[in-house]
Amino acid sequence: MAVRKSITWTKIFARSFAAMSRSTLRTSARVIGEAIEPTVKRLRPPPGTGQWIAGVAMGSTGMRRFQLYRPPGVMVGERLPLMVMLHGCLQDAKSFATSTRMNGVAARERFLVLYPEQDRVSNAQGCWNWFDTTAGRAYGEASLIMKAVDQVCLMYPVDRSRVAVAGLSAGASMAALLAAKHPERFKAVVMHSGIPPGTAHSSLTVLGAMQGRRATKPLIATRGAKAMSWPPLMVIHGGSDRVVAFSNGQAAVQRWAEAAGATTVRERTVQRGRRYSTNVTDYKRSSSTVATLVEIAKLGHAWSGGSSKQPYTDARGPDASRMTWAFAARQFRTRRAD
Template sequence: MDWNLNLKRLMGEATQLVRSGQLADATRAIQQTLGAAVARHSNEPTPASAGATPLQAPSPAGDEAPRWRSAAAAQDVEDAVVIDRSAPTPQAEPKAPTAPRPAANNHPLAEPPGSFTRVVFTHADARRHPHHYHLYVPPGATAGTPMPLVLMLHGCTQNPVDFATGTGMNDAAAPANALVLYPEQPHSANPNGCWNWFRPGDQHRGSGEPALLVAMLQDVMARHPVDAQRVYVAGLSAGGAMAALLGREYPELFAAVGVHSGLQAGAAHNVMGALSAMKNGAKPSAVTHHAADAPSLAPPPMIVFHGDADTTVHAHNGEQLIEATLSALATAPDGGQTTVETVHQGQSRGGQSYTRKVYTVAGSALSASTLHSTVVAEQWVLHGAGHAWAGGHAGGSHTDPRGVAATQEMLRFFLEHPRAARD
C-alpha cells in the first residue's frame, strides 16, 4: 500500500480512537504501522543514496530488532575496549601499540591516545542503568593540551560503532586532534534505538535525554583536557533532531551544531506530531521556545545537510532548521543580527550536485581571512539524495558514498567557530 495513503488511513483511525477515549489503542496503531513501514523499507532494494529509515517513532518492544552492523562491516574502526569505571579493574591498553604513548591526562581512568573505547556510564538521574558511550581519543592527545570535542548522535537502528564507521568522523578528527564522543541509545529507552526527540520530557535542559547527554559530555571533560570553547554536537536523523535540541537548550555549552537529515528543535511533542513533521515539516504552532531556565543567548552557528529526495524526513525540515536559527539571531536578547545569503552551486566527486547557501552577518567583512568568523549558518541541499549521510563510508549503514563530504565539511565548519568568536 502507498505510504501516503496508509498514513492518511492511519491518521483517520487514530483520530477516531482518540475521540472515543482509547488513547492506548491509538498509540499502538501508530506504532504498528510504523513498524510495518520499517520492515517494508528493510526488504525493498534501495540505492545507497536513499538509505533505509534511521529515524522512526517508537515501535512496540516485540518488533523485529534493528539491524546492527556486523564486525566485518565495522572493520575500519578499531575494536572497542569496554571500561567499567565502577569496578577497580585497571583500564586496557590500546591495541598493539608500536611505541609508548603519553597518557591523555593524569587521570587514572582516562582512555589512552589512539583508542576507541566503549565506556560504561552511570548517572544518578538517568531512568535506565547503566548507559554506554564510545569515546575516540586522537593519537596526538597529550597531557595538558586542550582538545576540541565533537558529540555525535546516531540515527535509529544504528549504534556508535556503525555510526563512526559510516561517517568516518574518527579519521577526520585525528588531524584536528579532536575527541569524538558517541552516546549509545539503549533499546530499553527506544526499541529502534532512536533518540526520543519528540517527547516533551526529552526536550528541555536539565531533564531527560538532553541532561543525560550533557552528563556524558561532562564525564569526558572531567577525565580529558577539553577546550571548552570548542565543544560541538552533530547528528543524523533522530540524532540530528536531538542535536538541534541540545543547541537550543545549552547555547552556553555548544559552539556550533551540525544536523544531517533531521528536524528543528521542538518540531513535535508526540508520535502523531512526529509523523506529520517527518512527512511535511513542522507546523509553526508545534515549535516551542527555550526552557524557562535556559540562558538568554544567541543560538550556536548551525550547518545543515539534507537530501531533496528524502522520503523519510522531508527536505522542508532542513529549511526550517535554518529559518529557526536566523529568526533566533534576529531577535537575540544581546542584540539582533540580520544576515546576508550567498548561494553556491557545485558537484561532489561522486557526481552529486548540491546547492550551498551561506549566511553571514550583514555588514561584516567578507575577505577570505575573515569570512569564517561572520558565518552563522550553512545549508547544503543535496540534489537527488535520500535519507543518508552524504559522502559516508559504505561499511556503515544509511550512507551515500557518492555525496559531498559531509563529515569533512561539518568538521571544517565546527573548527571555524570556536565559541569565543561569537560571545
C-alpha cells in the first residue's frame, strides 16, 4: 500500500511540475516577447517596395546608426541621386521615413534616401544638437553625418554630383549647418520648420530662438568656402507654427540670400486642390534662385502633407516630400547644365 501511495504522489508531483514548467515557459516567452518587441518593431522596414538597409557610421566623435532606402530595380552600373533626410526631435530614421513617405517618392523618381539617426545618449529627446557650437557637439554630429554620407557613396550606387540634404525642425537646422560647412558636397538644402544656424549657440539659448526672440547672426562660410557657392536653399514653414516661430523661416532665407548676394524677390500664391494654400517667395541672383521661402499659413509644427497616421505631420498641407524632391531635382539639372 505504501508503494502505491508513493507512486501516486510521484505521478501527481510530475504532473504538477510539468504544468508549472509549461506555465513558466509561457510566461517567460511572453516576457521575452514583450522585451524584444520594440527592437523587432524598430528593425522592421517601413511599408513599401525597395530595400531598407541598416548601417553604422563611426568617427573620432563617436558613432551613429543610419538607414538607407534603395529603390527597386537598380541596374548594374546605374548611379542614382541621394537625398539625406534628418529627422526631428522624438523621431528616428524609421518614423521619419514613415511619416514623410519620402521612400514612396524615391521609388517613383528613382533616388536613394539616407536617414542618419541621432543617439538618445547624446540627446534624450532625439534632437540633433545643431545649436551646440560652443561645446563643439554640433560639429561633431555634422562630422558623423558626413561619415555616413561618405560610407553610402562608397558602398552604394550614388551619383556624388547629385546629393541633397533636408530636415525637419532640429534636423532642418542641422541640414543648413551641413550645407554651410560642406557646400561642395550638396546641390540643394531644404529646411522644414527649422531655425537657421547662428540663432542659438547653446541649450540655454534655444528656447528663445524657437520663440523667435533671438536675432540670427549673418551666416559665414566655413573653411574658406565662399557663400556664393552655397547650394540653393528652400525653407518650408507653417505660419501657424507655435513651436518654432515662422520668423525663423524668414530669417533663414534672408540670411542665406544676403550671404550669396541675392537681391531680386518674386512672390506668388500656389493652391493645389483642397490642401492649404502657400505663399512662395524666390530670392534670385541674376537668373539663379538662391533661396525660396514656402509659407503655409495654416500649417503648425508638422511635416506638410505627411502620413495622416503619424505624429508631427499634417496631411492637409501640400506634399513637402514632393516639393523637396522637385526642388532638389531642379538644382541637379541646373548644375549639370552649367
